[in-house]
Amino acid sequence: MHKDNIDTAMLAEAEAWRSRDLAVLWHPCTQMAEHPDTLPLVPIRRGRGVWLEGVDGRHYLDAVSSWWTNLFGHAEPRIAAAIARQAGELEHVIFAGFSHEPGLMLAEKLLALAPPGLARVFYADNGSAAVEVALKMSFHSFLNRGESRRKKFIALSNGYHGETLGALSMGDIPLYRRIYSPLLLQPLFAPSPDAYEAEPGESAEACALRRADELATIFARHEGEICALILEPLVQCAGGMRMYHPAYLHRAREICDAHGVHLIADEIAVGFGRTGTLFACEQAGITPDFLCLSKGLTGGFLPMSAVLTTAAVYEAFLDESRDRAFLHSHSYTGNPLGCAAALASLAIFETEPVLERNRATAARMAELAAPLREHSQVIDVRQTGMILAVEMAPGDRRGLRAYRHALGEGVLLRPLGDVLYWMPPYCIDEAALQHLAKTTLSAIIEAAR
Numbered sequence: 259m260h261k262d263n264i265d266t267a268m269l270a271e272a273e274a275w276r277s278r279d280l281a282v283l284w285h286p287c288t289q290m291a292e293h294p295d296t297l298p299l300v301p302i303r304r305g306r307g308v309w310l311e312g313v314d315g316r317h318y319l320d321a322v323s324s325w326w327t328n329l330f331g332h333a334e335p336r337i338a339a340a341i342a343r344q345a346g347e348l349e350h351v352i353f354a355g356f357s358h359e360p361g362l363m364l365a366e367k368l369l370a371l372a373p374p375g376l377a378r379v380f381y382a383d384n385g386s387a388a389v390e391v392a393l394k395m396s397f398h399s400f401l402n403r404g405e406s407r408r409k410k411f412i413a414l415s416n417g418y419h420g421e422t423l424g425a426l427s428m429g430d431i432p433l434y435r436r437i438y439s440p441l442l443l444q445p446l447f448a449p450s451p452d453a454y455e456a457e458p459g460e461s462a463e464a465c466a467l468r469r470a471d472e473l474a475t476i477f478a479r480h481e482g483e484i485c486a487l488i489l490e491p492l493v494q495c496a497g498g499m500r501m502y503h504p505a506y507l508h509r510a511r512e513i514c515d516a517h518g519v520h521l522i523a524d525e526i527a528v529g530f531g532r533t534g535t536l537f538a539c540e541q542a543g544i545t546p547d548f549l550c551l552s553k554g555l556t557g558g559f560l561p562m563s564a565v566l567t568t569a570a571v572y573e574a575f576l577d578e579s580r581d582r583a584f585l586h587s588h589s590y591t592g593n594p595l596g597c598a599a600a601l602a603s604l605a606i607f608e609t610e611p612v613l614e615r616n617r618a619t620a621a622r623m624a625e626l627a628a629p630l631r632e633h634s635q636v637i638d639v640r641q642t643g644m645i646l647a648v649e650m651a652p653g654d655r656r657g658l659r660a661y662r663h664a665l666g667e668g669v670l671l672r673p674l675g676d677v678l679y680w681m682p683p684y685c686i687d688e689a690a691l692q693h694l695a696k697t698t699l700s701a702i703i704e705a706a707r
């Protein structure tokens with residue numbers, strides 16, 4: 259635990275920083291008019307482990323792994339050193355026509371770790387870009403094979419896949435989608451298998467299978483028109499950490515196979531151990547045609563993403579014609595610093611019993627969250643591995659009140675609407691977990707006022 263060490267000079271420095279920031283910056287996912295009165299802006303000087311240290315000397319427990327990116331703690335020394343070493347050798351090189359060791363080694367490693375049957379790695383530089391790549395590759399591979407009627411995608415209700423127009427099109431969260439709807443692709447939305455929406459008395463598995471039957475009906479109605487089904491395996495994160503039974507993934511894979519349709523698994527948020535296995539798809543024993551990875555890929559250090567796909571998809575692009583090639587490119591494709599960070603992060607998985615340790619941490623999270631169920635304004639507490647969510651009864655700006663209260667107690671909890679959740683870096687210790695549980699309870703009480 260951290261003792262805050264605040265003096266007036268630090269408070270003044272933080273205040274000066276805030277005014278300079280608000281004079282020039284435009285922060286993401288923020289109504290800037292709410293700064294500084296409703297929403298405090300928190301300038302951060304450094305991070306260590308699960309802790310962020312503010313310019314004002316206050317410490318904040320990063321319970322959301324800074325938008326689900328961080329795996330092993332802030333400024334993890336091995337990853338930091340790997341980036342520094344790489345920066346001294348080769349910071350970047352064009353990846354078309356050129357290659358480098360970290361890019362090659364990372365591809366080999368990812369293919370060895372991913373579900374069997376994936377054979378190629380295409381790099382991009384953030385999660386949304388990975389989704390764009392998968393959508394375009396799927397469409398284009400069918401076109402190259404002469405299946406030009408396949409132009410549609412199926413996505414799940416309450417899903418989220420990013421903010422660029424193609425990725426946003428596949429999302430179903432009105433807060434992000436509604437305004438831009440006139441600009442977007444219009445996928446077919448299949449009902450989410452979300453266990454929270456199960457019928458009274460229906461098990462999560464039965465709910466998943468019922469929803470899979472509905473998915474099959476949509477497939478049957480659009481025979482030969484669909485390129486791919488895109489989904490977030492096991493947890494719809496931005497949709498409020500809604501969770502579903504792996505049976506859905508298993509059935510979805512079968513349905514896709516029966517109709518010759520690709521399955522795109524967006525593991526951008528759930529990959530790298532968050533759900534208890536290295537990849538969430540493992541829990542259903544399936545291999546997608548496209549596996550999108552980002553966020554934890556670099557341990558949370560650098561923006562980077564990877565799309566893993568099959569030999570069959572890859573081979574559809576091999577031809578003498580340039581039109582048949584996948585000409586998608588980002589300037590920073592395969593950035594060596596990102597690759598070095600990812601290799602260092604994966605090395606931690608290899609040298610330490612990360613998933614085993616996480617099982618113990620996840621069990622402790624469950625114990626500490628159990629009393630939250632008793633609160634009258636809590637309607638659901640759910641968990642998949644290292645993701646634990648507390649659904650509060652709907653209420654006006656409850657999430658914001660909880661957020662502000664938790665910040666005051668030194669915890670960064672960033673609710674999704676009325677859902678508070680824990681998705682901490684894996685190095686969170688007992689004292690920090692207890693502090694998190696205590697603060698979450700007081701935030702719920704405060705939010706319910």
Ligand code: PMP
Nearest residue numbers: 384385386418419420524526527
């Ligand atoms: N897919 C999922 C499932 C995500 O959770 C996110 C980010 N929250 C994205 C895609 C987009 O990633 P990025 O923010 O890096 O563009």
